[in-house]
Amino acid sequence: MSKAPNVLLISTDQQRGDCIGPEGRGVRTPNLDKIGRNGVRFSKCITPHPMCQAARASILTGKLPYSHGVRDNGRDMDLSLADQGLGGLFSNAGYDTYFIGKAHLSSQQTFEPTGRPECYKSAGDFGPEWRGSYMGFDDVQLMLRPHHHTQWYPAPEALHYEYWLDQGGKGEDRWTRAKDRLQPDTAHFQTWRSGLEAPWHSSPWIGDRTVDMIRNKGDKPLMAWVSFPDPHPPFLSPEPWCDMYDRDEVTIARHPTLDLEARPWWHRVFVEDRAKPIKQGAEHNAGGVDWGQKGDLNEVALRDLTRIYFGMISSVDYEIGRILQALEETGELEHTYVIFISDHGEWLGDHGLLLKGPMLYDGLLRVPCLIQGPDIPKDRVINDPVGTIDVLATATDLAGIASPDTHGKSWRPLWDGTENRDFALAEYEVDALRSAVDMDLMTVRSGRYRMSMDLKTDTGELYDMQDDPDEMVNRFDDPDFAAIRREHHDMIRSRPNDMIPVSPRVGWH
Numbered sequence: 001m002s003k004a005p006n007v008l009l010i011s012t013d014q015q016r017g018d019c020i021g022p023e024g025r026g027v028r029t030p031n032l033d034k035i036g037r038n039g040v041r042f043s044k045c046i047t048p049h050p051m052c053q054a055a056r057a058s059i060l061t062g063k064l065p066y067s068h069g070v071r072d073n074g075r076d077m078d079l080s081l082a083d084q085g086l087g088g089l090f091s092n093a094g095y096d097t098y099f100i101g102k103a104h105l106s107s108q109q110t111f112e113p114t115g116r117p118e119c120y121k122s123a124g125d126f127g128p129e130w131r132g133s134y135m136g137f138d139d140v141q142l143m144l145r146p147h148h149h150t151q152w153y154p155a156p157e158a159l160h161y162e163y164w165l166d167q168g169g170k171g172e173d174r175w176t177r178a179k180d181r182l183q184p185d186t187a188h189f190q191t192w193r194s195g196l197e198a199p200w201h202s203s204p205w206i207g208d209r210t211v212d213m214i215r216n217k218g219d220k221p222l223m224a225w226v227s228f229p230d231p232h233p234p235f236l237s238p239e240p241w242c243d244m245y246d247r248d249e250v251t252i253a254r255h256p257t258l259d260l261e262a263r264p265w266w267h268r269v270f271v272e273d274r275a276k277p278i279k280q281g282a283e284h285n286a287g288g289v290d291w292g293q294k295g296d297l298n299e300v301a302l303r304d305l306t307r308i309y310f311g312m313i314s315s316v317d318y319e320i321g322r323i324l325q326a327l328e329e330t331g332e333l334e335h336t337y338v339i340f341i342s343d344h345g346e347w348l349g350d351h352g353l354l355l356k357g358p359m360l361y362d363g364l365l366r367v368p369c370l371i372q373g374p375d376i377p378k379d380r381v382i383n384d385p386v387g388t389i390d391v392l393a394t395a396t397d398l399a400g401i402a403s404p405d406t407h408g409k410s411w412r413p414l415w416d417g418t419e420n421r422d423f424a425l426a427e428y429e430v431d432a433l434r435s436a437v438d439m440d441l442m443t444v445r446s447g448r449y450r451m452s453m454d455l456k457t458d459t460g461e462l463y464d465m466q467d468d469p470d471e472m473v474n475r476f477d478d479p480d481f482a483a484i485r486r487e488h489h490d491m492i493r494s495r496p497n498d499m500i501p502v503s504p505r506v507g508w509h
Contacts, residue, residue, distance in 0.1 A: 003335060004094075004221040004399065004400075005337055005398065005399055006217075006223070006332060006336040007090070007221075007222075007339070007399055008223075008226065008323075008327075008337070008338050008339070009224070009225045009226065009391060009395070010228070010320060010323070010339065011059070011225065011227045011340070011341050012227075012230060012231065012313070012342045012343075012368075013052060013102060013146075013229050013232040013343055014231055014232040014233070014342065014343070014344060014345065015313060015342035015345065015367065015368060016345040016346050016348060017045065017342075017366030017367050017369075018366070019309075019310070019313055019368070020032050020033070020036075020368045020370075021033040025251045026250060026251050026310070027313055029313060029317040030321070031317050031320045031324060032340060032368070035320075035324075035340055035370045035372045036370050036372075036381075037378065038379075039372025039373065039380070040370070040372070040377065040380045040381075040411070040414075041369070041370050041380070041381050042370075043382065043383050044366065044383055044386065044445060044447070045367055046366055046367065046386075046387050046426055046443075047344040047345070047366075047367055047426060048387055048425065048426045048427065049071075049344070049426060049427065050344045050345075050356050050360060050364050050365065050426070051072055051073045051356065051428070052232075053070055053073040054070045054071060054072055054075075054428070055343040055388070056104055056343055057105065059388050059389070060082060060087075060105060060135060060136075060392070061082070061084065061406065062389055062391070062392035062393055062406030062408040063081075063389070064427055064495065065428070066427055066429070067496070067498050068081050069502055069503035070503055071427075071428065071503070072430070072431050072434060073107070073434070073509050074107050074110075074506060074507045074508045075107070075503040075504065076114060076116065076503055076506050077106075078503070082105070082135040084404055085135065085136050086223070086225065086391070086392050087099065087133075087135055087136030087137035087225070089401055089403050090223035090396075090401065091133075091136060091137070091138055093401045094220060095220060095221050095222060096138065096221070096222045096223070097136070097138045097139065097222070097223045097224070098138070098139045098141075098222065098223070098224040098225070099132075099134065099135070099139075099142065099227070100140070100141050100206055100209050100210055100213065100227065101142070101143060101146075101228055102142075102202075102227045102228070103135065103140070103142050103143075103227065104146075105118065105134075106118040107506050107507040108144070108145075108509050109283045109507050109509045110507030111506060111507055117130070117134060117142065118142065119507075120144065120157060120283070123144050123158060124155075124158075128158075128160075128163045140160075141161075142159045142160055143202065143229065144157070144158055144159040144161070146161075146229035146232070147229060147234070148179055148236060149233070149289075149291035150283060150286050151283065151286045152176070154171065154172065155171075158171075161202060164205065165200065177194075178236065178238075179192075179194075179195075179236075180194065181194075181195070182239070182242070186305075187298070187303075188296070188301035188302075188305050189289065189295055190233055190234050190235055190294075190305065190354065191233075191234065191304050191308040191309070192235075192236050193238070193243070193308070194237055194238045195238075198238040198240070201238055202228070202230065203228055203230055203315050203319050204319065206226060206227075206319065207318075207320075207322050210326075211322055211326040214323070214330055214332060215326060215330060221335075221399075223395070223399075228316045228319070230312040230313070230316050231309050231313050231316070231346070233291065233346075233355060234291055235309050235312060237311040237315060241311040241312065241315040243311075244310070244311045245306075245307040245310045247304060247307055248303070250303055250310060252303055252306050252349060253302060253349030253350045253351075254470055255351060256297050256299075256302055256349040256350070256351075256352055257352050258271070258351065258352030259351055259352070263359070263474065264454070264474070265459060266358055266430070266437045266439060266441075266459075267359055269436050270358055270436050270437060271353075272436075273436030274293060274294070275293075283508075283509075284508070284509060292355065294353065297349050302349045306348060306349070320340070324338070335374065336373060337372070337374070337376075337395070337399075338370075338371065338372050338373060339394070339395065340369070341388045342367040343367070343388070344356065344364060344365075344367060345362075345363050345364040345365060345366060346363060347359075347361060350362075357435060358430045358437070358441050360426065360441075360443045362450065362465070362469070365426065365450065369386065369388070371411065377415050382411075384420055384421035384447070385421055385422070385446060385447060386414070386421055386424055389406070389407055389424075390408035390409055390411055391408065392406055393408040393410045394408070394411045394412065396410075397410035398410075398412065407425075407495075409421075423491045425442070425444055425445075425491070426442075426443040427440075428441040428443075429441075438456065439454045439457075441454055442454075442455060444488050444492050446491065448466045449464060449465060449488060450462070450463050450465055451463075451488040451492075453476070453489070461474045462478075462484065
């Protein structure tokens with residue numbers, strides 16, 4: 001390649017791995033499908049952590065959570081580690097680096113001001129003209145409140161999206177209208193057809209800024225992380241996206257009934273803790289609604305949740321189409337590696353669950369993963385287990401940039417046919433202050449199995465994903481699976497011995 005390539009990382013928030021077109025569930029994502037046809041799709045890509053902040057810290061650094069310190073939401077990473085991450089490495093290599101959208105690389109709802117722009121109590125120190133640098137990225141346009149389970153606060157408690165939304169002093173009105181439930185209403189409190197016009201929602205805002213970035217690109221190559229906050233709950237979408245899928249056409253969870261008797265002990269403890277009354281005044285419980293509750297997952301409610309969730313994904317896909325078109329029209333597409341991932345998945349009714357937590361079912365653990373670009377083979381599906389933790393190693397390898405050793409590895413040898421992968425890892429220090437239980441929850445996804453175990457109690461779950469793809473029968477204590485359990489325990493223990501102390505808890509989210 002005669003010139004340095006661009007690298008464009010596009011991510012969503014809480015998008016299941018089965019919620020793209022090729023997975024056959026009926027989600028319409030023509031532009032993501034195009035990336036897959038023009039490149040490689042990884043069918044078994046997992047998140048290293050099921051919570052936003054920890055997962056994103058791993059994408060940024062290429063390290064597992066116990067080695068960057070962000071073992072859960074509400075814990076802030078040492079900034080020196082961020083400087084060695086994606087933005088810092090590419091910036092130091094002469095790239096123009098950008099971050100657009102939801103970062104959640106620092107805690108938002110904190111006990112005290114942290115001095116970071118994403119902290120509600122510190123955002124006012126930065127102001128509307130601030131554009132970075134942040135977490136190694138030289139130019140940033142961020143969101144302070146990317147989801148509608150939070151209240152609206154006027155400037156200066158704002159970042160770029162909130163200042164934009166507040167044009168004409170109507171930010172609060174627009175934020176409130178987004179929560180207006182258009183008629184006919186849905187059958188679940190966590191999802192609705194939004195009354196705010198589509199152009200004011202976050203996905204078009206991110207799409208517009210990404211297209212502008214591409215059209216105004218200078219002579220230097222660019223590296224950008226473009227981060228859409230959808231389809232994270234609460235699940236809301238404006239017209240026309242909220243009506244893109246009929247209630248009766250969507251494929252809902254096949255097993256939407258709680259089955260706690262067949263599961264490890266922590267499933268029940270977590271579910272029962274979530275059933276307790278909310279703590280009044282909590283920042284993420286706007287309007288006095290406990291947005292952490294699953295509510296009644298009857299079939300009608302589940303169909304409404306699923307169709308709006310699908311609509312949110314299709315809305316993001318439309319913006320990705322605009323981004324790809326801008327790259328093509330500017331002649332940059334042939335010089336650009338485009339990577340698409342999500343930070344983690346969503347239960348969406350599986351096993352009677354909604355949202356996320358320490359039950360690493362496939363809907364939560366597995367995420368979509370696609371890449372296209374120069375010299376990448378077309379229309380290839382790779383079934384080896386990989387993780388989003390590999391993004392940094394892959395991006396630097398493709399760009400020819402030296403990077404420090406990380407837990408991730410480049411995907412190039414997989415499509416070159418010179419390497420195979422046996423497993424990918426995830427880890428989660430479950431904190432009773434947030435999640436009712438204290439656990440060292442380690443997870444491994446191999447080609448055929450998924451095993452999660454609590455190292456504190458030596459309890460766990462093991463599923464044969466080939467014969468039991470819905471994870472109905474826990475084989476962890478089955479004598480016939482003892483050798484497989486030992487093998488997967490060895491995979492977990494193969495993790496490098498480079499853990500660092502957990503970062504201090506500075507807040508909840």
